[in-house]
Amino acid sequence: MTALLMKFFLFVLFCYRVRGCSNDRFYPRYHLAPPFGWMNDPNGFSEYKNEFHLFYQFNPNSSHEPGIAHWGHAKSRDLFHWEHLPIAMYPDKWYDKSGVFSGSAIVENDKMFLFYTGNVNFPGQIPDHEQIQAGAVSFDGVSVKKFKNNPIINETKLQPNFRDPKVWKHKSTYYMVCGNSFKDIESNTDLGRAILFTSKDMINWNFASVLDESDGSLGYMWECPDFFELDGRFVLLFSPQGIKPFGNKYRNLYQTGYIVGDFDYNTNVFTPRTEFIELDHGHDYYATQTLLDKLKRRILVAWLDMWEQSYPERRDGWTGQMTIPRVLSLSKDNRLIQKPVKEITLARGRHLYSGRAYFGTVVTLVDKAGEISIRAPKDKDLRLIIESDGELGKVIISYDYKKGLVTLNRGGKDGIRRTKWRPQKKLYLKIYIDASSIELFYGDGEITFSSRFFPEGAVKLRVGEKSEIESMEVYTMKRTTFVNHDCDETA
Numbered sequence: 442m443t444a445l446l447m448k449f450f451l452f453v454l455f456c457y458r459v460r461g462c463s464n465d466r467f468y469p470r471y472h473l474a475p476p477f478g479w480m481n482d483p484n485g486f487s488e489y490k491n492e493f494h495l496f497y498q499f500n501p502n503s504s505h506e507p508g509i510a511h512w513g514h515a516k517s518r519d520l521f522h523w524e525h526l527p528i529a530m531y532p533d534k535w536y537d538k539s540g541v542f543s544g545s546a547i548v549e550n551d552k553m554f555l556f557y558t559g560n561v562n563f564p565g566q567i568p569d570h571e572q573i574q575a576g577a578v579s580f581d582g583v584s585v586k587k588f589k590n591n592p593i594i595n596e597t598k599l600q601p602n603f604r605d606p607k608v609w610k611h612k613s614t615y616y617m618v619c620g621n622s623f624k625d626i627e628s629n630t631d632l633g634r635a636i637l638f639t640s641k642d643m644i645n646w647n648f649a650s651v652l653d654e655s656d657g658s659l660g661y662m663w664e665c666p667d668f669f670e671l672d673g674r675f676v677l678l679f680s681p682q683g684i685k686p687f688g689n690k691y692r693n694l695y696q697t698g699y700i701v702g703d704f705d706y707n708t709n710v711f712t713p714r715t716e717f718i719e720l721d722h723g724h725d726y727y728a729t730q731t732l733l734d735k736l737k738r739r740i741l742v743a744w745l746d747m748w749e750q751s752y753p754e755r756r757d758g759w760t761g762q763m764t765i766p767r768v769l770s771l772s773k774d775n776r777l778i779q780k781p782v783k784e785i786t787l788a789r790g791r792h793l794y795s796g797r798a799y800f801g802t803v804v805t806l807v808d809k810a811g812e813i814s815i816r817a818p819k820d821k822d823l824r825l826i827i828e829s830d831g832e833l834g835k836v837i838i839s840y841d842y843k844k845g846l847v848t849l850n851r852g853g854k855d856g857i858r859r860t861k862w863r864p865q866k867k868l869y870l871k872i873y874i875d876a877s878s879i880e881l882f883y884g885d886g887e888i889t890f891s892s893r894f895f896p897e898g899a900v901k902l903r904v905g906e907k908s909e910i911e912s913m914e915v916y917t918m919k920r921t922t923f924v925n926h927d928c929d930e931t932a
């Protein structure tokens with residue numbers, strides 16, 4: 442009864458806050474962000490009755506910290522016009538009382554099945570850190586009922602880091618990949634790995650195999666694993682914790698990357714054919730999740746943020762946002778290519794600029810949201826300055842053709858991210874700017890950078906010295922998200 446009353450109270454609070462709250466200076470115009478409170482990982486990315494559903498790690502009680510995770514929920518027909526729905530899951534059972542952690546969804550016979558990690562106890566609690574896997578079902582894509590048989594996997598041997606189930610079906614079997622860490626006896630250290638389970642009924646699960654594991658160079662824990670077939674190969678995508686920076690690589694606190702290989706459904710053995718490859722080169726890209734949609738597109742979203750940032754927007758009553766959804770494909774040399782979904786053109790607003798651009802060309806995005814498409818010679822440097830007021834409101838993008846290096850510099854401490862890249866014939870670059878984010882897609886989408894920055898006021902795009910742009914198209918982007926107004930928590 443008390444739990445029911447609590448839920449009702451939170452729902453009323455949710456409706457009140459959805460109607461209008463928080464300062465929107467940094468609030469994304471066309472990316473999904475929480476209506477209020479804290480957002481991290483994408484969860485349960487699925488397509489149900491012709492609508493995309495995206496759940497996410499949500500703290501409705503504060504924008505300042507992740508707190509005890511709930512599952513927030515939004516849906517959209519086109520991946521840009523999102524409608525916020527009531528909280529899908531609360532931490533209201535003994536097995537998820539310390540957080541309804543990340544997980545995934547599958548849809549079958551008009552039912553949506555959700556799989557998630559019940560964070561039973563945080564590290565340091567008594568008993569110590571413990572995580573189980575649990576399931577839930579929705580018959581209408583809005584209200585969710587947790588399985589009576591929960592937990593569906595409760596394994597002492599796999600404690601304390603055992604989380605983030607990604608579930609899919611192949612023929613008549615369900616598969617679940619989870620992130621886990623194990624103690625390496627020789628070195629007496631924790632190492633990350635991705636483990637696979639199978640089931641015939643979604644309730645009873647059997648351990649099937651270790652898909653892959655760290656040899657020490659790939660960290661102590663693998664979060665948010667995903668595993669899927671793509672263009673004839675299999676991709677193991679995950680977010681390892683504990684990889685040390687190495688040159689231009691692994692500069693963020695935690696990474697997201699992938700290993701491409703082959704997989705045998707008869708033996709459940711994954712044979713890697715590549716090393717671990719970092720998927721994005723920006724500052725804020727983590728905990729990816731993919732969906733195979735009805736058009737057979739493998740669509741990816743990531744949390745466009747990173748743990749332990751300063752999160753300037755949290756003072757405005759909300760924190761965190763998702764990336765632009767991207768379609769994945771695999772190149773001949775086993776590299777993932779990411780392209781914004783084609784629906785992004787529905788978020789385009791006015792056509793602001795078209796033509797050549799040189800040192801000194803300036804285009805202003807009054808509402809801070811725009812799409813910039815560039816074609817430039819491959820044997821000339823390129824420098825673009827994206828600036829506005831505010832200490833954290835400037836990003837410099839550059840291409841050094843002699844070194845074959847692309848750089849994003851957002852200033853401040855540890856502001857530079859770069860990677861080697863050379864265009865084939867021409868330098869193609871697409872830049873997506875939103876009220877507090879920037880995403881770069883080089884070439885065909887073979888190199889991406891995703892970072893947050895915090896422009897105050899209009900954003901100016903200025904072409905820098907030595908740059909000669911053969912063609913530049915600029916569109917403003919519309920406000921497709923729910924926008925909060927006038928509730929600055931700093932006030």
Ligand code: FRU
Pocket residue numbers: 481482498507510542543544558604605664665727728
């Ligand atoms: C990744 C992660 C997951 C966990 C969730 C908790 O960012 O740490 O491993 O399920 O966030 O919010």
